[in-house]
Amino acid sequence: MTEGGVEETVLIPLYARAVETTGPDPALRDPRAVEMVDAIDYDYRKFDGQPSLRGAVMRTALFDLWTRDFLAEHPEGTVIEVGTGLNTRFERTDNGRARWYDLDLPEVVALRRRFFEDTARRTMIAASATDRSWPDLVTGEGPHLVSAEAVLAFLPEEEVRQVVGMLAERFPGALLAADSAGPALVHAQQDHDVLSKVEARMRWACEDPAEVAGWYQGVELLSSHTMTSLPRRLVEGLPRAYRDTVEELAVLRLPQVEQYRMNLYRLPSHG
Numbered sequence: 001m002t003e004g005g006v007e008e009t010v011l012i013p014l015y016a017r018a019v020e021t022t023g024p025d026p027a028l029r030d031p032r033a034v035e036m037v038d039a040i041d042y043d044y045r046k047f048d049g050q051p052s053l054r055g056a057v058m059r060t061a062l063f064d065l066w067t068r069d070f071l072a073e074h075p076e077g078t079v080i081e082v083g084t085g086l087n088t089r090f091e092r093t094d095n096g097r098a099r100w101y102d103l104d105l106p107e108v109v110a111l112r113r114r115f116f117e118d119t120a121r122r123t124m125i126a127a128s129a130t131d132r133s134w135p136d137l138v139t140g141e142g143p144h145l146v147s148a149e150a151v152l153a154f155l156p157e158e159e160v161r162q163v164v165g166m167l168a169e170r171f172p173g174a175l176l177a178a179d180s181a182g183p184a185l186v187h188a189q190q191d192h193d194v195l196s197k198v199e200a201r202m203r204w205a206c207e208d209p210a211e212v213a214g215w216y217q218g219v220e221l222l223s224s225h226t227m228t229s230l231p232r233r234l235v236e237g238l239p240r241a242y243r244d245t246v247e248e249l250a251v252l253r254l255p256q257v258e259q260y261r262m263n264l265y266r267l268p269s270h271g
Helices: 006-021 031-039 051-073 089-093 106-112 157-170 185-187 239-251
Strands: 080-082 099-104 122-126 144-148 175-183 220-225 260-268
Touching: 006 031, 006 051, 006 106, 031 051, 051 080, 051 144, 051 175, 051 239, 080 089, 099 106, 106 122, 122 144
Parallel strands: 080 099, 080 144, 099 122, 144 175
Antiparallel strands: 175 260, 220 260
């Protein structure tokens, strides 16, 4: 993959999971991530030792938790990964019964196809999140979980509103898992430990995740977490080093940490 552009950001969480997997006490195991890092010609060394790699792992662990919760309640539901990048959530959370869709830009899906194939229950869709036609390709029955990890913040707010509105229209009653970044974090991203090393930039500054619930009638914010307010059941399952990091960050209350939030919404049902 060439360096530059939003597509380069798919390599950051990939590398984070690979590094984590090969560590002594991993918070998650992702052998496919190790395989992909080894196979993709890219200089990952610029990310080494950066705190955001651990943050990416904790975010992924939370989105995994939400996915497992959804599938526990709806074993034959449909999961849609918007901006899936090189994610492997299917490998970590699939229950053998769910329908799954991996959506990303055509060049990213082309890269994914080097490592994954469509199956009877899992389908890749090459399209932008803002393309209003891609929901037509989702034939899996609801309920739906739409997961947009490290995606929406890179769109202008107007496009984020359009995506949320489209999802609400096409997948009524769905859960939407998405992260957001506050204004101070967006404005200072040129100094970010990882984002400063790639060309892509966040464009949507979200002061309060509850704002999204006010865009369309019936959207409900179910939960919102910072790295220091992750669900207790998640933190208790993390390795000691991660638990220590959460405790340290809770004391420091760093703006760049507290302004980054991971959110779970319920979209309105029709009628």
